[in-house]
Amino acid sequence: xxxxxxLDIHVLQTVPPSNLNRDDAGSPKQxxxxxxxxxxxxxxxxxxxxxxxxxxxxxxxxxATRTKQISDxxxxxxxxxxxxxxQGAARISNALLKPLGIKASKKxxxxxxxxxxxxxxxxxxxxxxxxxxxxELVASDDxxxxxxxxxxxxxKILGTGHPIDVALFGRMVADIPNLNVDxxxxxxxxxxxxxxxxxxxxxxxxxxxNTREQTGAGMIGTVEFNSATLYRYATLGLEQLTTNLGGTExxxxxxxxxxxxxxxxxxxxxxxxxxxxxxxxxxxxxxxxDQPVNLVSAFEKPxxxxxxxxxxxASRLAAELTNATxxxxxxxxKVMACYNGDESDVVAAFDRSLPFPELLADLKRFTTxxxxxxxxx
Numbered sequence: 001x002x003x004x005x006x007l008d009i010h011v012l013q014t015v016p017p018s019n020l021n022r023d024d025a026g027s028p029k030q031x032x033x034x035x036x037x038x039x040x041x042x043x044x045x046x047x048x049x050x051x052x053x054x055x056x057x058x059x060x061x062x063x064a065t066r067t068k069q070i071s072d073x074x075x076x077x078x079x080x081x082x083x084x085x086x087q088g089a090a091r092i093s094n095a096l097l098k099p100l101g102i103k104a105s106k107k108x109x110x111x112x113x114x115x116x117x118x119x120x121x122x123x124x125x126x127x128x129x130x131x132x133x134x135x136e137l138v139a140s141d142d143x144x145x146x147x148x149x150x151x152x153x154x155x156k157i158l159g160t161g162h163p164i165d166v167a168l169f170g171r172m173v174a175d176i177p178n179l180n181v182d183x184x185x186x187x188x189x190x191x192x193x194x195x196x197x198x199x200x201x202x203x204x205x206x207x208x209x210n211t212r213e214q215t216g217a218g219m220i221g222t223v224e225f226n227s228a229t230l231y232r233y234a235t236l237g238l239e240q241l242t243t244n245l246g247g248t249e250x251x252x253x254x255x256x257x258x259x260x261x262x263x264x265x266x267x268x269x270x271x272x273x274x275x276x277x278x279x280x281x282x283x284x285x286x287x288x289x290d291q292p293v294n295l296v297s298a299f300e301k302p303x304x305x306x307x308x309x310x311x312x313x314a315s316r317l318a319a320e321l322t323n324a325t326x327x328x329x330x331x332x333x334k335v336m337a338c339y340n341g342d343e344s345d346v347v348a349a350f351d352r353s354l355p356f357p358e359l360l361a362d363l364k365r366f367t368t369x370x371x372x373x374x375x376x377x
Contacts, residue, residue: 005239005370007363008286009259010295010321011232012313012339013190013266017199017225018276020267021045027198027224031191034300039192039228045267046232047187051165053261064119064165068111071097077127082134092137095149096126100158101176117171119163126157155179160246164254167244168236184241185234185258186292192228193299193313200224201273223273229309231299231317232280234262235292238371252367256360259285263356282314282339284350285363286321287370290330295320314339318349333370336362 019028021041031040054063067073071093079089103113129152130137140148158179170183200222207218236255242248263283266276286293298320303309322345325331337350338359347353354362 004289004291005237006288006292007236007238007255007259007367008288008292008294009232009234009236009262010282010284010286010317011263011280012193012229012282012310012317013232013278013280014229014310015227015266015276015278016274017201017227018274019223019225019270020276021269022224028226030196030198031189033191033296034302036195036302037197038194038302039196039226039230041190041230041267043187043189045269046190046262046265047169049265049267050187050258050261051169053265054165054257057257057261058164061120061124062163064117064163066115066117068105068108068113068115070102070112070116070118070123071110074123074126077123078130081124081127082130084134084138088138092130092145092149095137095142095145096130096152096154098146099150100155100179102173103175114173116173117166117169118158119161119166121163122158122161125161126152126154129157162244162246164245164250164257167241167254168258170244181244182240184238184244185236187262188233188294188296190230190232191296191299193231193316194229194303194305194309196226196228198224198226223270225270225274229313231296231313232262233294233296234258235294237292238367242371248371251371252364255367256364259283259363260360280338281310282317282337282346282350283356283359284317284321284335284337284339285359286335287333287366288330289333293321293324295324311341311343314341314346315343318343318346321349334366336366 021029023029029040029042031038074097075089075093078084078092079086105111105113137145137148155178162181166181168185171179171181173179202222204217205219236258238251241251241254245251245254263280295317298316303312305312335351336359337353338356339346339350339353
């Protein structure tokens with residue numbers, strides 16, 4: 001398979017008053033771009049929202065978890081799989097994980113000092129690897145147990161058979177490079193296509209048990225918020241995704257899952273106060289065999305309008321894709337899009353709009369064909 005096969009995902013999404021992703025002071029995150037202040041949602045926030053959405057489509061047992069509690073999770077599996085006491089399972093779990101050299105937390109020796117991203121199936125594989133030897137391991141003293149579990153290559157198990165989420169988002173373990181997994185996707189910070197100002201919601205809460213004579217609020221406070229039309233961008237590298245998944249067979253399903261969940265998910269910051277769950281107004285998937293292209297430069301000059309910014313944002317995005325193709329001489333292999341409206345410039349750049357389920361089905365078919373062809377589609 002050619003090394004250069006990328007899927008760029010471009011999204012325009014309008015959100016009402018909200019605080020999707022706050023900074024350390026509680027304010028909605030911001031960025032200066034094109035000389036003006038923009039609303040910003042970090043890539044980490046949207047990646048977690050996307051990863052969380054996977055659980056609605058894929059059984060939890062087939063996914064991964066990011067946690068400091070790998071020892072506790074393995075202990076539970078060992079106890080269940082091999083009918084061990086909690087104490088006996090914990091002893092074997094600690095012996096199995098010790099060769100990895102993961103630093104323990106200074107505050108809690110039972111936890112690791114950092115979050116580790118691994119698959120539940122990988123934990124099951126570790127538990128299965130000692131089947132038939134339980135009696136021997138339980139009867140061993142600490143030194144003999146340490147020697148006995150050396151036959152189980154835990155590092156190899158954690159380095160293969162990655163679930164979809166680890167294959168897509170990768171894993172970084174600074175002090176154990178052999179456990180690193182290069183991410184197959186990159187996600188940009190979402191920013192507004194226009195200038196944004198922070199506003200304040202002053203609120204009061206009434207004590208329901210107050211009598212008519214007891215006036216005044218039971219609690220007062222403020223929440224900062226803004227509203228925005230966001231440009232969101234992510235790119236998938238199919239060669240890396242194929243490597244992480246151990247072959248091409250699972251790649252089309254992983255691509256469909258990522259694009260579906262990336263488009264539909266939204267960070268949950270202050271969700272109960274703002275109910276900001278909108279859907280995108282434009283999703284475009286661009287297949288490329290040259291290089292990933294982030295089209296955020298379409299909004300370097302901020303859109304200023306009193307009549308809405310969405311249509312202008314779509315036109316700017318369409319023009320940027322067309323200009324990138326014309327000026328750099330490298331045409332996308334295929335463009336698939338779902339959007340509102342029928343403006344000619346948008347249709348010319350993104351082709352006809354498909355209902356989102358049809359876009360996903362088309363994308364899956366295209367990815368399957370693309371992976372089995374040696375040349376450009």
